[in-house]
Structures are given as structure tokens and as C-alpha cells.
Amino acid sequence: MPYDPSAFPPFAVTVDLVVLTVRRHALCALAVRRGEPPYQGRWALPGGFVRADEDIAAAAARELAEETGLLAHDPSLPAPPNAAHLEQLATYGDPDRDPRMRVVSVAHLALAPDLPAPRPGGDAHSVRWAPVEVLLDGNGAYRQDAASPPLAFDHARILADGVERARSKIEYSSLATAFCPQEFTVGELRRVYEAVWGVALDPRNFHRKVTGTPGFLVPTGGTTTRQGGRPAQLFRAGGATLLNPPMLRPEA
Amino acid sequence: MPYDPSAFPPFAVTVDLVVLTVRRHALCALAVRRGEPPYQGRWALPGGFVRADEDIAAAAARELAEETGLLAHDPSLPAPPNAAHLEQLATYGDPDRDPRMRVVSVAHLALAPDLPAPRPGGDAHSVRWAPVEVLLDGNGAYRQDAASPPLAFDHARILADGVERARSKIEYSSLATAFCPQEFTVGELRRVYEAVWGVALDPRNFHRKVTGTPGFLVPTGGTTTRQGGRPAQLFRAGGATLLNPPMLRPEA
DNA sequence: GTAATAGTGTCTCTAAGACAATATCTG
């Protein structure tokens, strides 16, 4: 009895976004402050309803653009200037996850370079980049009080899943470049890995490895001294999606 | 404006199952024949509606038990006799994926050992194990005719995604043991890898590798000659979930 | 000059892949 179209329980379907970036050597996520109950005043992940005739991926891309001005882009094409990586993460549908009604949320993961503009449109005081460690551990200014959980609904779980996805995916794919501007140095890419994994990497072995992995980095010919020290070569992301051999996350 | 509970578009939410097993050296998926339009008479993945107060994972476990008699089990516990691995795969919600109404399907992936019983309950002629190659390529007896796609709805896409998930996940996790009976030999485990990846592996290097990976296999002390030749040691799955170092899939 | 970052080279060790040789069963 696979389908009975005349009698099915109605659900609301939403998308929630885990938008990650690297700012000041820390992995940060986009959080919005809730203006109404439930969880009023609490921080939450951005998101919203999927429209009646809208594809789920399109809804996620629309929410991302509304919150950040970033465009989701097809990874097989070269990245336009204001591009972010966007992929489906997982779906959360516990019957009690929203106290008002049955809501199934299709969470998505977006990876963005550090945004120079403070964000076009929207209230600056109700949308913020917060270090994921603060949002997940519940320490620091984003916590209401010592007893309350830091994020509304099941968003701590969703954020944790998104962070773990990002941490593992930069091992075997070139996704770490999604955190970098269009042109970047090997040192800047290394600082991305260090921030996402929370470890220190050997600059010399890292350099040898990323420049030796075919298709990962393409030199642009330019150099920069924006990190100080000796001028560093600039690179763009190469065509490779999967890294072979992979970057290995150091053991605990 | 994250939520407006009074006005949201209603969706039907279903679970679809990619149930994989290894039979006669081939990776096979469970397929059911549709008894009503649309796609009447066509093969499809098993699935059904999520109930009004049912968790999504519980709905997937219920459908799995209804179709196969298998129990989904927590991977942190030792596997009971009739256990299968079950995990969420991805969510498919194209507005046109079902011609009757807006249906969002949360697909799940299940891995099961080859079932000795032909299946308890249900019509044997409308539920079958079919090689995934046949279901995806559309060649062979499961194809209606040369022009029609082999699987209903977007189920070919879902099946392909599930197969790719299984292929990559047995590289870095101990999930391949989910295709084996509770006690198995190194050779039987190797034939699982060969069937899922569709390659031939060196028996000697495979043996050295799996027995050398800590926590992967635990010897039970027994031996068997069910594969012919010299008696082989029997093993159970060890406690390890992630394999370090991973099993490497041979390159193309 | 010092301090910083960038980049190259060298050494050691783990482990992957190729494959020889031996062990123990069935027919």
C-alpha cells in the first residue's frame, strides 16, 4: 500500500541553513535571533518554509540569498564572485521538534568566504556570525543564561551535524577553497584547514601536499604580501572536486 | 520571518528505502511492483507515508520490517540475528516528482545480509531482489520495454545515490560486515567488497589488511569450509565503526 | 639587523600493491 493520495497526514516542510565561514581564525556559523515565541530571543539557524511549487534546493538557495546575498553555484562551473557552496545536509522530523505543529526540516550546509560587507538588508543586531564552538558549547555571550540551551529547536544538533560534515568533507574534496576568496595563498588555505579542524598543521608539509595534489590549485601568476613576510603565490581552485590522495586530519 | 504557522503549504512526507544485499556475487536491491497508477506495473523502491505522530527514522524502520522482516539496529550495540543497518540517505522533493500531489520523500539506505527465507508475508511475485546494475541500466527482465525507464518516479536517481553511498562508505567504515551473516570468513567479506565495488581484489593483501586493522574483525575461534578449500577462520564484526587506515577502492 | 611568512630538501617509517610459497580441505 505505497500511496493513498486521498488521506495523508499534512506536514509543513522547511529548510534550515548551516552557513559556515572562517573569520579571524575561527569557524563561524550564521545565527539569527528569534523575534517571537517559541524560543523568543534565542539564537537559531536561518531558514523558512518551502513554497508550494518550489524545489527544495531552490528554497535553500533563496533563503541563503535573502540572509547573506550569496549565490549558490554549481560546483562544476567556475565560481562567480559572490558564490557559496550549498548542499543538502540531512532531514530532521522529530514529531516534537516544533511545539506548534509537525514540521519536517531539510537542513542544508553552505560554505562561504569571509564576507567583507556587513550584510545587505535585514537587521544587523538580529543576524550574526558566531564561532561554532560558542554556539555548541553554550559558553559566551550567545548564551541566555547558564541553564538554557544556546540554540532554539534542535538547531544545536543540526549545526553539529553540519560542522562534522564540513570537517570530514574537506579531507577528501577541494571544498576548503569555498572558504577562501577567488584568489588565495597556500598559507591562507592552511589557516582554513586549521580553523575548521581546530588543529595546527605543519606549513611545510601542507605546502608540499596541496601543491602536489593534481587539480587542487592553479597558480594565477600573481603574488601577495597581505599576510606579511615573503610574497606568496596566488592560486585559484582547480577543477578537481575529489582529492587523491586526500588531506589527512591529524589524529587525536 | 521564519515561521507563520497559520498559513503554510501542506506536503505529504514519505520514506523510500534503498535496501541492498549481496546475492550470488552481485549487489542487489529490493524492488516492489506497483499495482496502481501512476507507473502501474513498473518496479519501484519500497516506501510509504510517515504517520502523523511518527518519527521519520521510525517510519523507515517500520517499512523495512514490513517488507523484509529485518530489524533496524543501533550500530553501537551488537547486531541481533535479524538485524540490518539503516541510515538516512537524502531527501527528494522536486515539485513534479509525483504527478498526483506534492510529496517529499526522505530516502533511507538499508544494508542487509543475504536473506535465507524468501520473505515473510506479502506477494512473492511483486517483491524481488534485483541486481542494481539491471535496475539502473534498464537491461534485462526488469525492464518493461526498451523505451521505458526501469524504475518509477525518481527512484533510479535515489537508488543510484544509495549505491554510491554504500560504495564509498565501506571504504572508511566497517559497514561491509552488515552484508555478512553474524559469523563470516575473510574470503566472504572480500566477496562483499568485490560485489559492491565490482572489482577483483587480491585475496592475500585483503587478508593482511582486514586482519591488521584494529577493531574491524574479532575471531570467534571456529572455522568453516563452506566455501571449499582449506578451512577458514570465522570472525564477528569488531567494535570499530571507522576504519583507520581505510580500505582503498582500486582506481579506475 | 630582527621578525615574519614562503618555499625546498632530506630523512624515516608506515603501508599499499605485486606476487612467491605454503597449508588444508574436497573429490
Added chain:
DNA sequence: CAGATATTGTCTTAGAGACACTATTAC
């Protein structure tokens, strides 16, 4: 016996990690 599968061992080589050393900037 031949033929099947299981298991151990050996050799070669790719690559990860540790780390010395040189290069080029800012101050």
C-alpha cells in the same frame, strides 16, 4: 593425485610526518 581456498611472507615503492635550511618581504 588435482583443484580449490586460506594464510604467511617478502620485495618495492608511494607518501605522511618530522624538521633543517634558504628566500623575500616589513620594520
